[in-house]
Amino acid sequence: MSSIESTTVSDFAVSVTIPGESSSTHAQNTxxxxxxxxxxxxxxxxxxxxxxxxQYHTDVLSKKPRSHEVSLAETRGxxxxxxxxxxLDTSGYDRVVDxxxxxxxxxxxxxxxxYPEPKDFGNGPYPAxxxxxxxxxxxxxxSTDGQICLSMRDAGIVVVDVGYRHCPETIWGKCIEDGxxxxxxxxxxxxxxxxxxxxxxxxxxxxxxxxxxxxQHMARDSGIPLRLCMASVPPSADVLTYKSxxxxxxxxxxxxxxxxVLPWRRIQxxxxxxxxxxxxxxxxxMWPDWWxxxxxxxNWTGLCDxxxxxxxxxxxxxxxxxxxxxxxxxxxxxxxxxxxxxxxIFMHIQVMKQKVEYDVDAIxxxxxxxxxxxxxxxxxxx
Numbered sequence: 001m002s003s004i005e006s007t008t009v010s011d012f013a014v015s016v017t018i019p020g021e022s023s024s025t026h027a028q029n030t031x032x033x034x035x036x037x038x039x040x041x042x043x044x045x046x047x048x049x050x051x052x053x054x055q056y057h058t059d060v061l062s063k064k065p066r067s068h069e070v071s072l073a074e075t076r077g078x079x080x081x082x083x084x085x086x087x088l089d090t091s092g093y094d095r096v097v098d099x100x101x102x103x104x105x106x107x108x109x110x111x112x113x114x115y116p117e118p119k120d121f122g123n124g125p126y127p128a129x130x131x132x133x134x135x136x137x138x139x140x141x142x143s144t145d146g147q148i149c150l151s152m153r154d155a156g157i158v159v160v161d162v163g164y165r166h167c168p169e170t171i172w173g174k175c176i177e178d179g180x181x182x183x184x185x186x187x188x189x190x191x192x193x194x195x196x197x198x199x200x201x202x203x204x205x206x207x208x209x210x211x212x213x214x215x216q217h218m219a220r221d222s223g224i225p226l227r228l229c230m231a232s233v234p235p236s237a238d239v240l241t242y243k244s245x246x247x248x249x250x251x252x253x254x255x256x257x258x259x260x261v262l263p264w265r266r267i268q269x270x271x272x273x274x275x276x277x278x279x280x281x282x283x284x285x286m287w288p289d290w291w292x293x294x295x296x297x298x299n300w301t302g303l304c305d306x307x308x309x310x311x312x313x314x315x316x317x318x319x320x321x322x323x324x325x326x327x328x329x330x331x332x333x334x335x336x337x338x339x340x341x342x343x344x345i346f347m348h349i350q351v352m353k354q355k356v357e358y359d360v361d362a363i364x365x366x367x368x369x370x371x372x373x374x375x376x377x378x379x380x381x382x
Contacts, residue, residue, distance in 0.1 A: 042258050049260075049313055050341035052352045057260055061085065067139060068269035072168070075139070084135065086348030088146030090114075095153075098142075099191075101162075103174070103181040110163040111182055112142045113193060114153040120374050121156035127199035127227070127370035128158045128186055130179070132208030134233075134345070136270030137167050137175055137240075145205065148347065151359040155366035156374065158195050160186050164211065167274040172240075173287045179211045180218060187224070199370050201228035203307075205347065206316075209234025213294040213323065216303055226304035228369035230362065233309065233344055235316050236323035238292040240271035241280060250318035259313050262344040267315070295323050300330025307335045307365050309358065311342040337361065 040062050046054065067075045067082045075082045090096050095115040100108040116126060129152060133144040142163045149159045164178035187197045202219075204212045209231035216229040242248065245257040245264040257264040275283060275292075283292075290297040308324045310317045317338070324336040339346060339354045347358045366372070 041260050045256070045259055045313060048341060049343065050346075050352060050354065053260075053341070053343060053346065053349065056349055056351050061260070066266075068266040072138075072273065079141075082139070084140060084144050084348060085345065086147060086350065087143045088150070089143040090146040090150060091142075093150070101178075101182045101185045103165075104177045105174070107165070107174075109165060109178050109182070110142060111185075112149070112161040112163070114149050114159040114161070115194075116153045116156045116158070121372065122375055124158075124194040125196045126156065126158045126194065127201070127366075127372060128160055128193065128195040128197075129155075129201045129203065129228075129230075129366060130183055130186060130212075131159055131161045132164060132179055132202075132204030132211045133161070134204070134206030134208050135166070136266070137172060137207045137274045138270050139166070140207075145208075147350075148205075148359070148362075152362050152366060155363045155370070156372035157201075157366055157370055158193060160193075171286075172274045172283060173291060175207075176211055176214050176287075176291055179215050183215060183219065183224070198225065199227055200224075201226055201230065201304075201366065201369055203228070203230030203232070204234070205232045206234065206344065209320075210236070210294065214291055216306070217290070217294070217297050217299070220303050221299075228305050228307060228365065229303075230307045230365060231309075231320070232347060232358075233311055233314055233316055234294075234320050234323070236293065236295040236319045238275075239267055239316070239319075240275045241277075241292065242267075242271065243277070245315070248315075248319075250315075250322065252318040253315045256313055256315040256317075259315060260343050262315060264315070295319060295326060297326075300326055300332070303327060303330065303332045305333045305369060308337070309347075309361070310336070310338045311344055311346055312338055312340045313342060314344045316344065335365075 065081065097113045099111050099113060101111050102108050131145055131149055133140040135144060142161055145161060149161050153159050160182065162179060162182045164175040185191050186193065186200060202212045202215055212229055212231050213234055213236060219226050239248065245253055306327055308320055310320045321336055324334050327334045342354050346352050346354050349355050
């Protein structure tokens with residue numbers, strides 16, 4: 001069996017199983033690192049994780065302070081110490097330019113724009129892809145997905161990485177308004193981005209994936225055509241409002257509530273900062289219900305093509321795949337790919353082979369969605 005399985009619109013039924021190795025064989029493969037990880041990873045989960053992640057967890061993650069176990073003031077005061085794994089500050093890189101976008105309430109938010117190599121893809125105008133980083137709507141910045149944005153521009157597109165506002169400094173929901181403002185700004189000729197405004201896609205990881213799912217519906221409702229929504233490990237239910245992990249109706253949320261990287265206590269940490277129980281009535285009065293849970297969106301017809309990527313050892317897995325199933329039922333074109341033996345943020349861990357495949361998958365999907373082909377040497381194009 002391949003280490004990664006995928007489903008498409010024609011065969012969506014999700015029947016992904018554990019990889020072909022038996023648990024006992026995998027335990028032998030982990031060798032002496034199992035003892036190091038036993039106290040930090042649940043015994044029933046450890047054999048199901050890729051050995052490269054277990055080693056990385058032992059060598060790196062287990063030695064870093066965890067943001068959900070310290071005060072927010074500590075996290076904000078020492079951003080480099082708590083920066084997400086795999087972050088890369090790309091400011092000053094070749095063909096990377098910073099801009100600002102004005103959101104609906106007049107606040108300016110930063111965006112970082114990545115341009116492809118003209119020698120390979122000409123001088124534009126280029127298709128564009130908007131990216132929204134993860135971090136539970138609390139953490140992250142324009143460095144979080146720096147490496148991923150550099151990789152995606154190799155699809156021959158402009159990547160617009162959006163620095164939306166975070167909770168609790170800003171009320172939840174402004175992140176979606178910021179994303180909407182960035183989408184419209186990208187399409188405006190006045191933005192002078194040298195892009196083809198008829199060829200735009202959106203996507204993001206985790207909380208950023210949630211934002212992209214909401215924007216997918218908003219774009220359809222406003223008559224804005226999108227080439228693709230590429231959401232990775234997104235929550236599609238209102239998980240930040242739960243009082244207990246048992247509030248979820250999805251099996252993976254129960255099965256992996258103590259999984260590494262995104263255990264229930266970390267989700268609860270984000271929930272307390274974004275959607276504290278005492279403020280929920282006010283928040284629900286401010287925004288549409290489906291903003292909190294895109295899986296409850298009222299209309300599933302006429303949506304853009306979608307590429308949903310999930311991780312096997314992730315509490316959010318089943319709800320993301322269920323969102324894909326609703327898209328299929330609505331008659332939309334959907335591809336769902338589950339990366340086996342991976343935890344929530346595997347796409348940021350360079351030592352994992354699934355991370356390498358994740359980057360390649362994104363480039364292939366973006367090229368196909370935007371109809372990009374590389375220049376043939378000597379063809380005279382500019």
